[in-house]
Each structure stands twice: as C-alpha cells, then as structure tokens.
Amino acid sequence: MTVDHSSVWLVIFALAIGSFLIRFSFLGLIGDRPMPEWVLRHLRYTPVAVLPGLVAPLVLWPAATGGSPDPARLSAALVTLLVGYLSRNVLAAILSGAATLYGMLFLLG
Amino acid sequence: MTSSNPKRHFLRGARDALPFILVIVPFALLFGVVATEAGLNVAEVMGFTVLVIAGAAQFAAVQLMTENAPTLIVILTALAVNLRMAMYSASLTPYLGSAPLWRRALVAYLMVDQAYALSQIKFELEPELTVTERFAYYIGTVVPLVPLWYSASYVGAVAGAQIPASFALDFALPITFLAMVAPALRTVAHVAAAVTSVVLALLMAWMPYGSGLLVAAIGAMIVGAQVELLMAKRATR
Numbered sequence: 001m002t003v004d005h006s007s008v009w010l011v012i013f014a015l016a017i018g019s020f021l022i023r024f025s026f027l028g029l030i031g032d033r034p035m036p037e038w039v040l041r042h043l044r045y046t047p048v049a050v051l052p053g054l055v056a057p058l059v060l061w062p063a064a065t066g067g068s069p070d071p072a073r074l075s076a077a078l079v080t081l082l083v084g085y086l087s088r089n090v091l092a093a094i095l096s097g098a099a100t101l102y103g104m105l106f107l108l109g
Numbered sequence: 110m111t112s113s114n115p116k117r118h119f120l121r122g123a124r125d126a127l128p129f130i131l132v133i134v135p136f137a138l139l140f141g142v143v144a145t146e147a148g149l150n151v152a153e154v155m156g157f158t159v160l161v162i163a164g165a166a167q168f169a170a171v172q173l174m175t176e177n178a179p180t181l182i183v184i185l186t187a188l189a190v191n192l193r194m195a196m197y198s199a200s201l202t203p204y205l206g207s208a209p210l211w212r213r214a215l216v217a218y219l220m221v222d223q224a225y226a227l228s229q230i231k232f233e234l235e236p237e238l239t240v241t242e243r244f245a246y247y248i249g250t251v252v253p254l255v256p257l258w259y260s261a262s263y264v265g266a267v268a269g270a271q272i273p274a275s276f277a278l279d280f281a282l283p284i285t286f287l288a289m290v291a292p293a294l295r296t297v298a299h300v301a302a303a304v305t306s307v308v309l310a311l312l313m314a315w316m317p318y319g320s321g322l323l324v325a326a327i328g329a330m331i332v333g334a335q336v337e338l339l340m341a342k343r344a345t346r
Binding site for chain 2: 004009026040045046052054056059076088090102
C-alpha cells in the first residue's frame, strides 16, 4: 500500500483550506444569526454516518489477509466497539482492541 | 470565581484539558506511524498534522489514498468526516461571535473535539463570563494539546519507518475509528445512522473509487435525522 506522491500536497492543502472554512463557517461569517434546525439535525450525525462505513470493509475484508475475513481482526473490532460503547472511553477501547488483536494473532500463530 | 481575569481562565482551561493528553499523544503517534507506513514522508505527515489538524479526517484521507481513490473523492470524504466541526462552530458562535475577527480565526484553526467539548460546557454553565475570558479559556484548553499533537505525530513519523509488518498496523486505523464511534452511539438515532452507514457502505462497495462511502454517509445522515424526528414526536405524544 503506497500513495501517489503527486497528489499528496494537493490533498493536504485542499483539506487544510476546507477544514478551516468548515470550522470558521458560522463563527466567522454567520455571526449571531441562528442556523436552520434541519441543518443542525443532519450535521449531528456526520461522525457516525462516515466512520462506520469507512471501517466496515476494512474489518470484514482486510487487505493484509488478501481480503478474506480474519478471526483476529474481527474479534479485535468487536472488543473495541463493545469496550468503547460500555466505557465511553476512547483510550480504553483502543487499548483493549489492540490487546485483543495481538492476543489473537499470537494464539492463532 | 467572579473576578474578571482572563489569565486565570486561561490557566483553568489548560488544567481542564490535561486528561486529554492521554488521548491526543497516542492518536498523534499512531497517525505518524500509519501515514509513514502508507508511504508518506515526514514533511507530508507534518503538513497534514499542522495544516489540517484533524485526526479522523487525516486518517480517512490516508486510508483512501492507499486505496488509490481519486483525489477529489479523498478530499470530499475527509471533509465529510470534518463536517461535525460546522456544528461546533455554530454552537460556539453565540459565545464568541462578537470577538475580533483574528481571534475567531484562531478559534477556528484550533477547533478540536476536546477544546470544543470543554468550552461549550464551561460557557453554558458560566454565562457571566466576558468574551475575552471565554477566549482565554478556549486557548487555555488547546495549549497542552496542540503542541503535543504536532510533536507526537513527528515522533510517530520518524519511528514508523522502523516498525515491521508483523505488528499488524494495518488494523490500527479501524480500531481507532471504532473506538471513536462507539462512545458516540448515544441514542437510537445515532445507532440507526451507524448501522445504515455500515450496510450501505458494504452494499455500495462495488461503486468505483470509494464513492460508495459518500452515498452511504449521506444516506446515514438522513436516516439519523429522520429517526431523531420520529423519536421526538413519540416523546411528545
């Protein structure tokens, strides 16, 4: 897995400008005027709408195993999700997911 | 607590942000390592870290670039991950909207999840704060975090090249994203949006260049918003 270097800086600058404009948007331009409720209602769900869809294929069809489902990666994903949901603690979820992954990789050889 | 002293609120913000160092440092290290594994050089890693300064969006961009998605798709998807910041911006506007333009620009550049979360709660609980005090508190919350975000990312980029493939770092990214999403599954609407996102992304996996993910994300946002309306309607009945 390698990236095409000709486009890396284009991506960096586009994301830098785009991210700044998103962050500055209301603070800078709209001022104190209120936002339409329906816009806020959709924006509320952006993290949970984008990240699960991005992760799902990586969990089910990892490139490292040639795209076939892998018990170690599947169980690490489940443990991460469960610990994160129950503890509401990002760091605890990452650590238990990593521990599960390495534990399973070690056990399964 | 009634004295008008920006310095005090600045220090208070810095103190409140200290626990988040435990989240920021490993996350930044991981970005440095994952991006280096994907083939980025140190300058490119630091370009992301300093100019974009948004962990989840950076991870998403790097992942899509390794899949050789077209540049436009990479940019749109990573910006979609950052759209939540528009919500942060909107919710801070009543508190900081009357600050000078350069201060609002600085607040925008430094807008990270942790600074937003701390400041929003503080401003809501202490409505008597002046705009200057609010700005001081906000800057205080990022002071322990942002320099560490830069430096840990650099360390990760330099160390990343030396980590062998047997460490299964390909899976660092899925674990990090799942860990970020899980605590956000607070309501039925959030769960519905997440499930929609997964199902649509898997069904649309045949679509070229990762464009299926954009379709899945838009569908999931609509489902989340509609379920929220439905639940609210049911609650008032």
